[in-house]
């Protein structure tokens with residue numbers, strides 16, 4: 025099963041080898057539990073381990089293999105980030121996709137060797153979503169052939185970029201490019217921030233950390249201001265866009281080609297989110313198979329809480345989603361790599377499809393992941409609320425994905441733009457022009473769903489029902505938009521009046537895609553035992569997801585209430601059927617205890633002993649009497665006692 029999750033036996037077994045190798049190297053392990061450290065201690069500890077990784081990486085992994093590096097980072101550094109997180113996630117991808125060969129020789133090679141540390145500085149105090157209104161300006165000075173970076177007002181301060189505050193000495197900075205008074209929109213520049221030897225900020229640069237956040241606090245998200253700060257013309261990233269010495273602007277082959285670092289993260293983060301969801305479910309499912317509370321049969325001992333249907337309903341559909349997301353994530357990474365290669369040859373035809381797909385997936389997956397993690401925390405009762413479970417940290421890190429790389433409701437609108445165009449083609453009788461991701465929009469629905477109308481409905485009946493729902497909502501939302509426009513609204517006003525419906529269409533389209541990705545993967549599985557378990561999980565998934573969106577199919581009679589009853593019964597049937605495999609389904613992700621960092625979720629199942637040992641190690645228990653008691657509480661009680669006398 026691990027080979028299914030990790031798209032092949034090769035990487036699945038490499039993960040095991042890497043974990044086994046690290047188990048023998050105590051210097052790579054957390055020196056104490058992360059929840060017992062201050063933010064400063066965590067950053068120090070993470071930097072220590074980062075240095076070890078840089079020194080010994082070649083002995084443990086193939087550093088050219090992104091996935092091996094990712095696993096090494098998960099084991100050693102964990103999810104709370106590290107001082108070079110953005111270096112790998114965005115700085116290197118931005119240089120790879122946007123720097124010219126010459127620039128890559130100068131900077132990318134140094135970045136890969138970790139001679140310099142970089143980040144991606146785009147968001148500002150006043151603007152994150154609307155990139156065209158960024159306020160940092162890069163004005164071209166033809167005389168000196170330099171760009172002058174400037175922060176004209178407080179809202180123009182860069183704000184949020186990861187590792188900007190304290191760790192990075194370079195950044196790919198996004199600024200509005202002005203040449204001879206003309207605004208050429210957001211462009212990307214390579215900008216030195218700190219002296220390479222002293223690490224002091226360079227003259228003209230104001231820089232620092234933005235303070236603690238909900239989670240992800242090892243990362244020093246930062247602020248950055250420029251005071252007429254000059255960089256050479258050749259620091260504009262010029263793989264696709266160019267500015268000649270005389271200020272002539274040479275357009276890229278696609279207007280949004282500079283957004284590639286964002287598309288990179290959106291493509292990879294689907295897998296990252298699936299893994300975080302699986303972390304939380306591993307913890308909660310293992311704990312639920314140890315925790316005993318209450319009885320189902322009063323003549324029998326107390327049961328494991330995993331026997332309760334409500335507990336299964338709380339956890340198992342999310343287990344299915346974690347599998348679905350990791351399968352969908354593998355597809356987005358494949359498409360991203362393909363588009364990256366094609367863009368190199370000047371072919372930008374798939375950029376819009378990739379953008380639409382990743383915009384929808386990032387939004388739906390992060391939202392459902394956060395929901396699933398929070399349910400997993402609650403499924404652990406009181407102990408879930410303790411940081412010993414580590415689920416609160418997993419939640420905090422994962423839920424950040426709803427905001428970063430494009431606020432979810434905004435990114436759903438990006439997909440909606442694509443869907444509306446596709447709906448326009450259908451309306452114009454040009455369905456043959458629809459791309460493969462939206463071809464279903466041009467098909468005709470059956471009059472009713474065939475679920476429960478055939479002896480054992482196959483996945484095709486479910487897929488058709490999801491297609492019907494997504495098609496109906498897309499065409500309806502587009503019609504609403506077109507209707508407002510016909511009545512005289514501008515497109516923008518009409519769009520704003522239709523966005524709740526449009527975003528619904530985007531979610532339904534994306535959920536259909538996720539179901540299809542799951543079906544595609546299960547169909548490929550050859551091993552019959554594996555296929556049976558995955559088929560059960562997929563059946564749970566399709567029934568659960570369909571129930572969740574059934575209102576759309578009930579309102580036009582595509583599904584009847586008796587079919588809905590059938591879907592509910594199927595759901596309950598598969599909850600029970602999956603129960604014996606539940607622990608194996610989470611164990612199949614093969615997370616080591618070090619990677620999970622959860623006292624509740626450890627493989628040995630000795631929850632109570634482990635919890636007690638953890639509590640005893642809490643910094644508050646180092647002494648029996650705290651200074652706060654000596655200083656305040658004792659005098660308070662003493663004076664209360666004295667006044668009574």
Ligand SMILES: CCCCCCCCCCCCC/C=C/C(=O)SCCNC(=O)CCNC(=O)[C@H](O)C(C)(C)COP(=O)(O)OP(=O)(O)OC[C@H]1O[C@@H](n2cnc3c(N)ncnc32)[C@H](O)[C@@H]1OP(=O)(O)O
Nearest residue numbers: 094113153155280283292293295296375379428429430441
């Ligand atoms: C192995 C496992 C690995 C796991 C790895 C996990 C990684 C985890 C990493 C965690 C690190 C997190 C770090 C976070 C970093 C950041 O957050 S960086 C900042 C991110 N910021 C954003 O995402 C901003 C969101 N805003 C936008 O993207 C844009 O402003 C916008 C909303 C898309 C609008 O852009 P604008 O330029 O104003 O567009 P318009 O002029 O309106 O045109 C829209 C048309 O452009 C098309 N388009 C937009 N983007 C793209 C694109 N990227 N590619 C192709 N096309 C694009 C869009 O479709 C519109 O087209 P039309 O409909 O045809 O007009």
Ligand SMILES: Cc1cc2nc3c(=O)[nH]c(=O)nc-3n(C[C@H](O)[C@H](O)[C@H](O)COP(=O)(O)OP(=O)(O)OC[C@H]3O[C@@H](n4cnc5c(N)ncnc54)[C@H](O)[C@@H]3O)c2cc1C
Nearest residue numbers: 144145146147151152153184185186424427428429430433
């Ligand atoms: C953990 C984390 C890490 C980050 N790392 C980086 C980084 O490394 N580099 C970097 O540059 N940035 C980074 N960011 C910033 C992040 O990319 C932005 O916060 C994000 O893109 C959202 O933009 P915003 O903050 O401007 O939100 P806003 O756009 O202000 O969103 C506020 C609300 O307005 C709504 N809204 C905005 N525009 C529209 C619209 N057109 N239609 C309808 N509703 C709208 C949103 O849906 C939301 O409800 C990070 C953020 C976080 C939380």
